[in-house]
Amino acid sequence: MSLPRLFLAIAAIAVLAAGAYWIVDGPTVGTPASAVRVAVQTQPVEHGALEDVREFSGSLEAHAVLTVAPKIAGQIESVAADIGDRITPGDRLVTLDDDEYRQALAEAEAGLEVARAQLAQARSDAGTASRSLRRVRSLHERGIAATAELDAAEADAANANANASVARATISEAQAQVETARVRLGYTDIRAHWPGDDAERVVGERMAEPGDTVAANTPLLRIVSITPLTAIIQVPEQLYTRLRHGQGARLRVAGAADAAFEARIERIAPVFDPATRRARVELAVPNAEHRLAPGMFVQVGLVAERLDDTAIVPRTALVTRGGRQGVFMVQSGDAGGAIARFTPVSVAFTNGARAALHEPADLSGEVVTLGQAQLEDGIGIAPDGPTDDAP
Numbered sequence: 001m002s003l004p005r006l007f008l009a010i011a012a013i014a015v016l017a018a019g020a021y022w023i024v025d026g027p028t029v030g031t032p033a034s035a036v037r038v039a040v041q042t043q044p045v046e047h048g049a050l051e052d053v054r055e056f057s058g059s060l061e062a063h064a065v066l067t068v069a070p071k072i073a074g075q076i077e078s079v080a081a082d083i084g085d086r087i088t089p090g091d092r093l094v095t096l097d098d099d100e101y102r103q104a105l106a107e108a109e110a111g112l113e114v115a116r117a118q119l120a121q122a123r124s125d126a127g128t129a130s131r132s133l134r135r136v137r138s139l140h141e142r143g144i145a146a147t148a149e150l151d152a153a154e155a156d157a158a159n160a161n162a163n164a165s166v167a168r169a170t171i172s173e174a175q176a177q178v179e180t181a182r183v184r185l186g187y188t189d190i191r192a193h194w195p196g197d198d199a200e201r202v203v204g205e206r207m208a209e210p211g212d213t214v215a216a217n218t219p220l221l222r223i224v225s226i227t228p229l230t231a232i233i234q235v236p237e238q239l240y241t242r243l244r245h246g247q248g249a250r251l252r253v254a255g256a257a258d259a260a261f262e263a264r265i266e267r268i269a270p271v272f273d274p275a276t277r278r279a280r281v282e283l284a285v286p287n288a289e290h291r292l293a294p295g296m297f298v299q300v301g302l303v304a305e306r307l308d309d310t311a312i313v314p315r316t317a318l319v320t321r322g323g324r325q326g327v328f329m330v331q332s333g334d335a336g337g338a339i340a341r342f343t344p345v346s347v348a349f350t351n352g353a354r355a356a357l358h359e360p361a362d363l364s365g366e367v368v369t370l371g372q373a374q375l376e377d378g379i380g381i382a383p384d385g386p387t388d389d390a391p
Contacts, residue, residue: 040371058233119167129160
């Protein structure tokens with residue numbers, strides 16, 4: 001066969017094939033819509049509860065942070081805690097060299113002994129002056145002692161009593177100095193202590209080593225409470241009115257979708273940031289297993305709305321026809337077989353691959369989830385695969 005004839009044969013075959021397709025599968029003029037069979041996929045409409053969960057990015061912070069610092073200057077003798085160590089109240093953390101403070105206490109105690117001796121001497125002198133005054137006064141009353149002698153005895157007694165009072169005051173001062181020296185000596189033994197009922201905390205940072213000479217109030221350790229942790233998020237105005245103290249939430253580490261943790265709202269800021277139009281919300285995260293740590297970025301899911309008994313359809317079933325949102329339901333046609341019936345719906349919210357409906361709440365049956373692009377109201381369909389009913 002010549003080349004031109006071969007081309008003519010191929011063209012003829014193509015025309016015949018196209019005509020056959022049009023006769024077998026394509027619509028003809030006057031063919032009713034229900035006679036057209038479009039292959040689609042369907043799923044049943046569900047009924048039940050669904051939540052509208054809104055996710056917000058945030059970060060974790062320690063529930064409490066304690067910075068350990070000495071109240072006195074000195075040289076560090078030892079550090080008994082390191083990063084990651086779990087500590088309880090009363091545990092020794094840092095020890096400062098105490099030689100200087102022990103010497104100061106010894107000096108204060110010696111000064112107290114001197115003051116006590118001075119008080120004893122002053123009391124003895126006051127007793128002697130008092131007895132002398134009584135003797136001179138008795139002689140004066142009998143006319144034996146002169147008035148000047150009586151005046152001198154009274155002055156001596158008054159001076160002796162004043163000296164005794166000064167000695168007593170010196171005792172009090174010396175005792176205070178001893179207590180001060182004893183307290184400062186105690187400051188060389190730095191132990192864990194914090195307010196509240198936390199039974200245990202963790203060393204989060206260590207900033208000092210043995211041999212370092214530090215001034216008073218120099219940070220040595222940072223101790224954090226990680227049970228619970230606090231999650232910080234910023235929420236917009238439209239969700240703010242739906243929040244309440246104690247409301248539950250779900251939390252996951254950013255980038256790790258397979259780990260979920262429980263949380264609850266603990267504090268809600270009463271003001272909005274004028275720059276972002278968002279309010280700060282703090283959530284308590286129990287963290288009983290210590291799998292979370294301060295500084296982590298997290299995603300917090302808050303329930304904005306919950307419908308307990310509503311119709312739920314796949315999000316892939318939602319389509320728009322004539323400016324209205326709806327779904328194609330599978331119904332039986334007049335001539336047998338299935339047809340697609342467009343049903344307008346009102347979507348309450350979506351959650352992942354599912355959509356909760358406000359209306360109609362009693363929707364039931366099979367809904368088209370694949371192939372809607374070729375559908376119009378009343379068109380024939382072949383659910384779950386291509387049709388085998390071609391004439």
